Amino acid sequence: MKVGLLFPHGYFNEFEGWTATAAWERILEIARLGFDSLWTGEHVLAKWDREGIMFDCVTLHTAVAAAVPRVDIGFGVINSTFRNPAMTAKLASTLDTISGGRLIVGLGCGFKVSEASAFGVPFPDMKVRLAILGEHFEIISRIPRRDEAPFTFQGVHARVQDVVNNPRTGGGDHVRLAIGGHGKNVTFRLAAKYCDEINVDLPEEDMAEAMAVLADRCGEIGYEAPRPGLASTWEFVIVGSTGIIELDPYGRLRLGRGDGWEVAAEMPSFDPLDASDPIRLRAYARQLEDLVVAAHDGRDPLVSGDEGRRTTAMLTAAEASARSGEAVRIEVD
Numbered sequence: 001m002k003v004g005l006l007f008p009h010g011y012f013n014e015f016e017g018w019t020a021t022a023a024w025e026r027i028l029e030i031a032r033l034g035f036d037s038l039w040t041g042e043h044v045l046a047k048w049d050r051e052g053i054m055f056d057c058v059t060l061h062t063a064v065a066a067a068v069p070r071v072d073i074g075f076g077v078i079n080s081t082f083r084n085p086a087m088t089a090k091l092a093s094t095l096d097t098i099s100g101g102r103l104i105v106g107l108g109c110g111f112k113v114s115e116a117s118a119f120g121v122p123f124p125d126m127k128v129r130l131a132i133l134g135e136h137f138e139i140i141s142r143i144p145r146r147d148e149a150p151f152t153f154q155g156v157h158a159r160v161q162d163v164v165n166n167p168r169t170g171g172g173d174h175v176r177l178a179i180g181g182h183g184k185n186v187t188f189r190l191a192a193k194y195c196d197e198i199n200v201d202l203p204e205e206d207m208a209e210a211m212a213v214l215a216d217r218c219g220e221i222g223y224e225a226p227r228p229g230l231a232s233t234w235e236f237v238i239v240g241s242t243g244i245i246e247l248d249p250y251g252r253l254r255l256g257r258g259d260g261w262e263v264a265a266e267m268p269s270f271d272p273l274d275a276s277d278p279i280r281l282r283a284y285a286r287q288l289e290d291l292v293v294a295a296h297d298g299r300d301p302l303v304s305g306d307e308g309r310r311t312t313a314m315l316t317a318a319e320a321s322a323r324s325g326e327a328v329r330i331e332v333d
Helices: 020-031 057-067 085-098 113-118 126-140 187-194 204-220 278-297 305-324
Strands: 004-006 037-040 072-079 103-108 151-154 159-163 176-180 197-199 244-247 252-257 260-266
Touching: 004 072, 020 057, 037 057, 057 072, 057 085, 072 176, 085 103, 085 126, 085 159, 103 126, 103 197, 126 151, 126 176, 126 187, 176 187, 187 197, 187 204
Parallel strands: 004 037, 037 072, 072 103, 103 176, 176 197
Antiparallel strands: 151 159, 244 252, 252 260
């Protein structure tokens, strides 16, 4: 499991009464707490007090990337109506390079007319803004791609002419892209065509239908989405010959077979960083108690050496998958 943080940067007037220097020092302190990824979105005015501290998201993330090693840096999201897409791609490839391939670029179409008006940026209706977003994705998905040749794109809202870029990425095939939302006609199609990640902001009871539609959108372009469901929130799933095992965002161990999931176990809440947490200790205690009873009764323990060997093989494969970015196949007796 990996845990990310959408850290404060001023939109909710988090720094009321602070100096800008003190606010930055607090952001840096939070960024160093050990999260796996750090996220911020693009706003230019604080939500309630327009004169409140409001940091620029790109400059802020550049500073955080330089100060905090190994943590993924994510934009959730950059506002496409504020920016030239080729320049967004340029800053993305540069930031991905200097951070060592840690960048995730989320793109959106903006939703606050007050910000656009204050900064003198046009704010067309939603249909036009989504069209702008689509053209930006086309340009931004190609410029920071490792093997992309110079290209020309002429859209209604954006264009480039024989554009070339160097550096391209921080070492990967491309700079990772993301989108947020649950629009079935536009957002899901953009996600299927361009994105490595999607943040679907729906309650749990509506998620299955949304995932089915997203899978259909992937199918429209010849990409077969994972079934059942999409486990994009977590880093690893275990795929076997008869089903899929994953730990979902609610701490439930789920078994996927056919077109549905069943809950195999549910984890009570505990502090994973506290070695003395009673929930963690209970699992070890039960195994030790069973081992003692098994030795006394002359039977095999419930958790055998073979189970430990299988677990070690799966964890080793998970680490190898994380390093290579590809699925790793293992044979387990």
